[in-house]
Amino acid sequence: MPSAKQEQLVESALGLFERLGFHAVGIDRVLAEAGVAKMTLYNHFRSKDELIVATLELKDRRFRSWLMTEVERRASEPRDRLLAIFPTLSEEVDQPEFSGCIFARAAAEFGEMDHPVHQAAAEHKRLVRQYISTLAAAAGAAEPQRLAFQLGALMDGLMVNQQIGGCEVLCDAVHESARKLIDDAIPVK
Amino acid sequence: MPSAKQEQLVESALGLFERLGFHAVGIDRVLAEAGVAKMTLYNHFRSKDELIVATLELKDRRFRSWLMTEVERRASEPRDRLLAIFPTLSEEVDQPEFSGCIFARAAAEFGEMDHPVHQAAAEHKRLVRQYISTLAAAAGAAEPQRLAFQLGALMDGLMVNQQIGGCEVLCDAVHESARKLIDDAIPVK
DNA sequence: TAACATGTAGACAGGTCTGTATATTTCAGG
DNA sequence: CCTGAAATATACAGACCTGTCTACATGTTA
Numbered sequence: 182m183p184s185a186k187q188e189q190l191v192e193s194a195l196g197l198f199e200r201l202g203f204h205a206v207g208i209d210r211v212l213a214e215a216g217v218a219k220m221t222l223y224n225h226f227r228s229k230d231e232l233i234v235a236t237l238e239l240k241d242r243r244f245r246s247w248l249m250t251e252v253e254r255r256a257s258e259p260r261d262r263l264l265a266i267f268p269t270l271s272e273e274v275d276q277p278e279f280s281g282c283i284f285a286r287a288a289a290e291f292g293e294m295d296h297p298v299h300q301a302a303a304e305h306k307r308l309v310r311q312y313i314s315t316l317a318a319a320a321g322a323a324e325p326q327r328l329a330f331q332l333g334a335l336m337d338g339l340m341v342n343q344q345i346g347g348c349e350v351l352c353d354a355v356h357e358s359a360r361k362l363i364d365d366a367i368p369v370k
Numbered sequence: 371m372p373s374a375k376q377e378q379l380v381e382s383a384l385g386l387f388e389r390l391g392f393h394a395v396g397i398d399r400v401l402a403e404a405g406v407a408k409m410t411l412y413n414h415f416r417s418k419d420e421l422i423v424a425t426l427e428l429k430d431r432r433f434r435s436w437l438m439t440e441v442e443r444r445a446s447e448p449r450d451r452l453l454a455i456f457p458t459l460s461e462e463v464d465q466p467e468f469s470g471c472i473f474a475r476a477a478a479e480f481g482e483m484d485h486p487v488h489q490a491a492a493e494h495k496r497l498v499r500q501y502i503s504t505l506a507a508a509a510g511a512a513e514p515q516r517l518a519f520q521l522g523a524l525m526d527g528l529m530v531n532q533q534i535g536g537c538e539v540l541c542d543a544v545h546e547s548a549r550k551l552i553d554d555a556i557p558v559k
Numbered sequence: 560t561a562a563c564a565t566g567t568a569g570a571c572a573g574g575t576c577t578g579t580a581t582a583t584t585t586c587a588g589g
Numbered sequence: 590c591c592t593g594a595a596a597t598a599t600a601c602a603g604a605c606c607t608g609t610c611t612a613c614a615t616g617t618t619a
Contacts, residue, residue, distance in 0.1 A: 186596075202479055204393040207576060218597045219578085229577070280481050288534040289475040290391055303535040330531070330543040337530040338523030345477040346492040354519040361554050362547055375566075396606060407567045408608085418607070 187225045189215045195236040199283050203233055203290050203298075230298060233287070237301040240283055245308060259319035260367055263332070266313070267359045270336055271352040274343040281344035285337060309333060320367050328366045335359055376414045378404045384425040388472050392422055392479050392487075419487060422476070426490040429472055434497060448508035449556055452521070455502070456548045459525055460541040463532040470533035474526060498522060509556050517555045524548055 193215035197206045208229055212219055226232045248269060255265040273279065284302040291298040310329045317325035317332075339355045342348075382404035386395045397418055401408055415421045437458060444454040462468065473491040480487040499518040506514035506521075528544045531537075 184595090200481070202393075202481060204391075205479070208578085209576085218599095220580095220598090221596055223578070224595080281478055282530075285474070285530045285534065286478040288530075289470055289478055290394070292389070292391060292469050292533075294535075299534075306531065306534050327539060327543050327546075330537070330540055331547045334524060334527030334531050334540070334544050334547070336527070338525070338527030341471075341474050341477075341526040341530060342495065342519070342523050344481075345474065345488075345495050346483075348519070350516060351519055351523070354516050355523050357516075358520045358523070358547070358551055361550060365550050373565085397608085398606085407569095409568090409610090410566055412608070413565080 184225070186215075186217055186221055190217055190222060190225065190232065191235050191239050194232055195240055198233065198236055199240075199280055200278070203287065208232075230291075230296075233298050234301045237284065237287055237298065237305065241301075241305040241308065244305075245312065248309075249312065259316050260321075260363065263313070263316050263320060263328075263363050263367075264360060266332065266336070267339075267352075267356040270339060271356065274340055274347075275352065279343065282337060282340040285341065306333065306337075309336075317366070322367050324366070328362065331362050331366075332359055335362075373414070375404075375406050375410050379406055379411060379414065379421065380424050380428050383421055384429055387422065387425055388429075388469055389467070392476065397421075419485075422487050423490045426473065426476060426487065426494065430490075430494040430497065433494075434501065437498075438501065448505050449510075449552065452502070452505050452509060452517075452552050452556075453549060455521065455525070456528075456541075456545040459528060460545065463529055463536075464541065468532065471526060471529040474530065495522065495526075498525075506555070509552075511556050513555070517551065520551050520555075521548060524551075 190211065194206075194211045197211055197214060208219070208222065211232075212222060222232065226235065248266070251269045252262050252265045255269065256262045284305045288299050288302040291302075293299060294303075310326075310333045313332050314325045314329035317328045322328050335355055335358055339352065342351055379400065383395075383400045386400055386403060397408070397411065400421075401411060411421065415424065437455070440458045441451045441454045444458065445451045473494045477488050477491040480491075482488060483492075499515075499522045502521050503514045503518035506517045511517050524544055524547055528541065531540055
């Protein structure tokens with residue numbers, strides 16, 4: 182049972198880290214935005230890194246919940262749901278304040294594979310792939326995990342390129358890529 | 371005509387930034403590794419940011435030159451060269467010390483679009499796309515730029531996922547994606 | 560030899576960062 | 590009303606950061 186102050190801390194931290202990056206945001210700034218004293222932070226978390234991991238775990242739950250809800254709202258057949266991932270994601274990355282995939286950024290800023298932050302990012306990517314793989318299996322893909330890797334890579338490619346220098350055609354081109362891969366991997370009934 | 375010391379600075383900086391990140395590496399560490407005095411740095415560059423831009427420009431030239439050389443060595447027909455991009459890139463990302471695309475990382479650490487570092491990263495992605503687009507046009511693609519966006523996104527997706535948590539099947543799955551996209555966009559003669 | 564550009568060494572200013580220590584306040588439950 | 594847990598304000602240590610400054614060494618060229 183997380184306290185209210187704890188939630189507020191993680192919430193503020195997530196917003197700041199998403200906008201400005203992990204190393205670029207100091208603890209004092211998080212505290213000011215959350216309206217919380219420094220000792221309160223260090224009562225709930227052992228270190229800044231532990232706070233970062235908590236923000237990634239929150240974002241992971243939130244992102245996957247949002248993705249699944251949205252995908253299931255847009256389509257009912259597993260095959261159509263696979264395809265619906267990309268218009269859904271496009272809506273997200275088209276937001277003007279979109280600042281890239283926070284998990285990719287976390288893994289980049291904390292490069293050592295055994296760092297807890299890096300591992301939290303890796304776990305998120307794994308879970309997203311797992312969801313895609315489940316959909317692909319339900320849709321009758323011969324190699325659902327393989328398709329999950331392919332679509333996962335497309336998603337990350339979309340986010341990276343959109344953040345570096347967005348472009349009208351990008352989202353549509355990536356969506357078309359996904360359609361071709363899905364069409365090829367899952368025979369139409 | 372860049373001085374020898376200047377080249378040494380950029381070279382050391384590139385190595386450190388690739389391994390550890392831009393914010394994580396201080397100037398003193400670059401100076402120690404390069405064996406150069408601090409004033410020498412500030413005689414050649416106005417700021418650390420300017421040094422970072424120089425390292426990105428060096429890496430851009432080096433990466434594209436390597437990519438083109440390798441691709442042209444592996445195949446002679448434009449269409450085969452497009453396909454050869456992915457085994458070539460796979461060789462790079464399979465290195466144990468691979469630490470992700472430094473341009474994506476730069477754009478992540480310097481999020482503001484108008485920051486010189488961000489712009490240098492964007493310029494690199496644009497130039498890579500331009501190369502792909504040229505190959506695609508020579509291969510007879512109907513929409514070479516569109517294919518370039520698709521393959522560029524695949525490249526970034528490969529690099530992000532390999533760095534976050536590499537996997538045997540990833541490179542192969544992405545290569546297969548590229549093959550399908552190319553087959554679909556360029557009719558076999 | 561003299562002038563000049565280039566690089567070196569090292570201290571320093573002024574700021575930031577994480578994490579700790581201390582002393583005080585708030586507030587709910589018995 | 591009293592006790593105790595939780596949060597607060599604030600100062601601080603120790604480290605790191607970028608960028609500047611000064612004084613000195615080196616080596617090339619005229």
